[in-house]
Amino acid sequence: MIRLTAIEKAFSGQTVLSGIDLQLQEGSVTALIGPSGSGKSTLLRCVNLLEQPNGGQLQIGDAQLDLHTHPHPSRRQVQAIRQQTGMVFQSFQLFPHLSVLENVMEGLVTVLGWSKAAARERAEALLVKVGMGHKAEVMPATLSGGQQQRVAIARALAPSPRVLLCDEPTSALDPELALEVVAVLRQLAAEGTTMLMATHDLRLAANIAQQVVFLEAGRIVEQGTAQQIFTAPQQERTRRFITTLTDGLPENWEI
Numbered sequence: 001m002i003r004l005t006a007i008e009k010a011f012s013g014q015t016v017l018s019g020i021d022l023q024l025q026e027g028s029v030t031a032l033i034g035p036s037g038s039g040k041s042t043l044l045r046c047v048n049l050l051e052q053p054n055g056g057q058l059q060i061g062d063a064q065l066d067l068h069t070h071p072h073p074s075r076r077q078v079q080a081i082r083q084q085t086g087m088v089f090q091s092f093q094l095f096p097h098l099s100v101l102e103n104v105m106e107g108l109v110t111v112l113g114w115s116k117a118a119a120r121e122r123a124e125a126l127l128v129k130v131g132m133g134h135k136a137e138v139m140p141a142t143l144s145g146g147q148q149q150r151v152a153i154a155r156a157l158a159p160s161p162r163v164l165l166c167d168e169p170t171s172a173l174d175p176e177l178a179l180e181v182v183a184v185l186r187q188l189a190a191e192g193t194t195m196l197m198a199t200h201d202l203r204l205a206a207n208i209a210q211q212v213v214f215l216e217a218g219r220i221v222e223q224g225t226a227q228q229i230f231t232a233p234q235q236e237r238t239r240r241f242i243t244t245l246t247d248g249l250p251e252n253w254e255i
Helices: 040-047 075-082 100-110 116-129 145-157 175-190 202-208 226-231 236-246
Strands: 002-011 014-024 029-033 055-060 063-066 085-088 163-167 195-198 211-216 219-225
Touching: 002 040, 014 040, 014 219, 029 040, 029 202, 040 055, 040 163, 040 195, 063 075, 085 145, 100 116, 100 145, 116 145, 145 163, 145 175, 175 195, 175 202, 195 202, 202 226, 211 226, 211 236, 219 226, 219 236, 226 236
Parallel strands: 029 195, 029 211, 085 163, 163 195
Antiparallel strands: 002 014, 002 055, 055 063, 211 219
16 A cells, blocks of 8 residues: 655755665554654655655555656656645644634645535534534634644545654643544544554554554664564664663553
8 A cells, every 4th residue: 555665865965764665554553663863754754755755666555656767756746645645743733824624624625626615514524533523613722732633633634645644643742632642543543544653652653553663763673563563572772762662661551
């Protein structure tokens, strides 16, 4: 469903991603974990071409792009990839001058050319889905962080993307508000939404993801099931990183 092959990315000569090969099956959830600066967020942004890789191949559904043969992809090629994805940012990035409902409608009307009536119907249904139907007419500034992130998830889902990309969706939230977002993501996972998320939240990755990928210095060190990565990692570097995440958790904490 999603295939990344030999993805490379550098900024000002500094390699950020090197030789990334990754496959996601439709309906699965994959969590990217790793220390800060490991390339998790950059990899997400390369998937929807917010950052253009310097090399490699990218396939989402029927949309394909080979950066070796097309190092400067056309706007049409970029849009073909982006239309397959929805992005949830760490900092929400809602439009402050638009109501909650208008935020979810905006892309449908201005980018996809939906009628306002159809966009409103779709947006209202998604806000109910994420538990925000009662806040449709308010402005984002009046919402808590958890509520804003749930609106952002609804907005990302509006065009029915093939994959939902989540960049640290809970890291800007205190633990109580983060639980609101985790509950929504867990519901989406149970419904078969394909997701690729970068996260430092061990519980989020362990409880939602089927596949976990450990990155360091722009390379994949290890990947496997959540159970395998969190309870029996094969690489010593992975083991040390998992230990830092689990320090301080109760002894009876389980995946």
